[in-house]
Amino acid sequence: MPGLPLSLYEREEIGVMLIRERDVGWAVIARRVGRHATTIAREVTGHGGRDGYRPALAQQAAQTALARPRRPMLAQPTTVSARVVEELKAGRSPYAIWADLDAEQVAGRPCVETIYTAVYNGTMGVKARECLRTRRPRRRSRQDRHPNKRAGLPNIGSRPDSVNDRTEAGHWEVDQIIGKANGSSMIWLTERVTKYSIPVVMPCGYTAVQVLAGLVEACEQIPAHLRRSFTFDQGSEWAEWELLAVTYQLDCWFCDPHSPWQRGQIEHHNRQVRFWFPRGTRLDIINQHHANQVAGLLNGQRRRSLNAHSPTMLYTAASTTVQ
Secondary structure (H helix, E strand, O other), X not given: OOOOOOOHHHHHHHHHHHHHOOOOOHHHHHHHHOXXXXXXXXXXXXXXXXXXXXXXXXXXXXXXXXXXXXXXHHHOOOHHHHHHHHHHHXXXXXXXXXXXXXXXXXXXXXXXXXXXXXXXXXXXXXXXXXXXXXXXXXXXXXXXXXXXXXXXXXXXHHOOHHHHOOOOOOEEEEEEEEXXXXXXXXXXXXXXXXXXXXXXXXXXXXXXXXXXXXXXHHHOOOOHHHOOEEEEOOOHHHOOHHHHHHHHOOEEEEOOOOOHHHHHHHHHHHHHHOOOOOOOOOHHHOOHHHHHHHHHHXXXXXXXXXXXXXXXXXXXXXXXXXX
């Protein structure tokens, strides 16, 4: 947290010490007034330097700056703010927007937090419900969950370190979003290392047999060396998991009941997907091409968690490297 502004008395002490010895060290002055040396250096160099520092003028300038109303960066009508608004409305995440601006070295680019702040306080004229994928009108803290372990399925607690530490590609988290009136669904898979996602539209329902067919369809799109394990929740729709595991020689793991944070990546992914497919959407009229377009946008974005790389870049590299 920043400290209190320098007082007039402290500034006068700085001025007196500079008069006595122009080359006095910042640390010496800092010990005298009880401030950090960096604070002293910034104060003096910002108000005339060692030869031109005047305590009264520095105090007046500081009070003027403190009282000056500051217009938020993205509230100003610039090409950068217009671009940010346009890309937010297109469904791009604040981090992806910043990463592109940073890669292009755009002058006056805002940081990620500035974009989020501008969205939530309304300075850009767009609402969070209109542009953020969660459609959440305001930020909220995480809620506590209480696990209730159940025996009978391969538990996520038994996953090897190579899965948990994300040191080996080929381990997927799997979930589905449900359509209007529980009549249809869409399966999503996301790879834990590259965060690449694959959708499968399920227009006719999601019984265990139908879901198995959807998972087979997804598996056929994944290179054999990147089919190592799937992690599910304990929904009944995954009941045919053993047949899938035997067919593709992969491990299957199941979270504890009511413990979505154990598959945090797919939960976060589904919240993003809901930007395009809000709750109550009829997923039976969504075709696979549309779902693939959404996946392409998500996979093509640079991400903070991937060091400003995109899932597509990392997945392509992993796909061409046979281990």
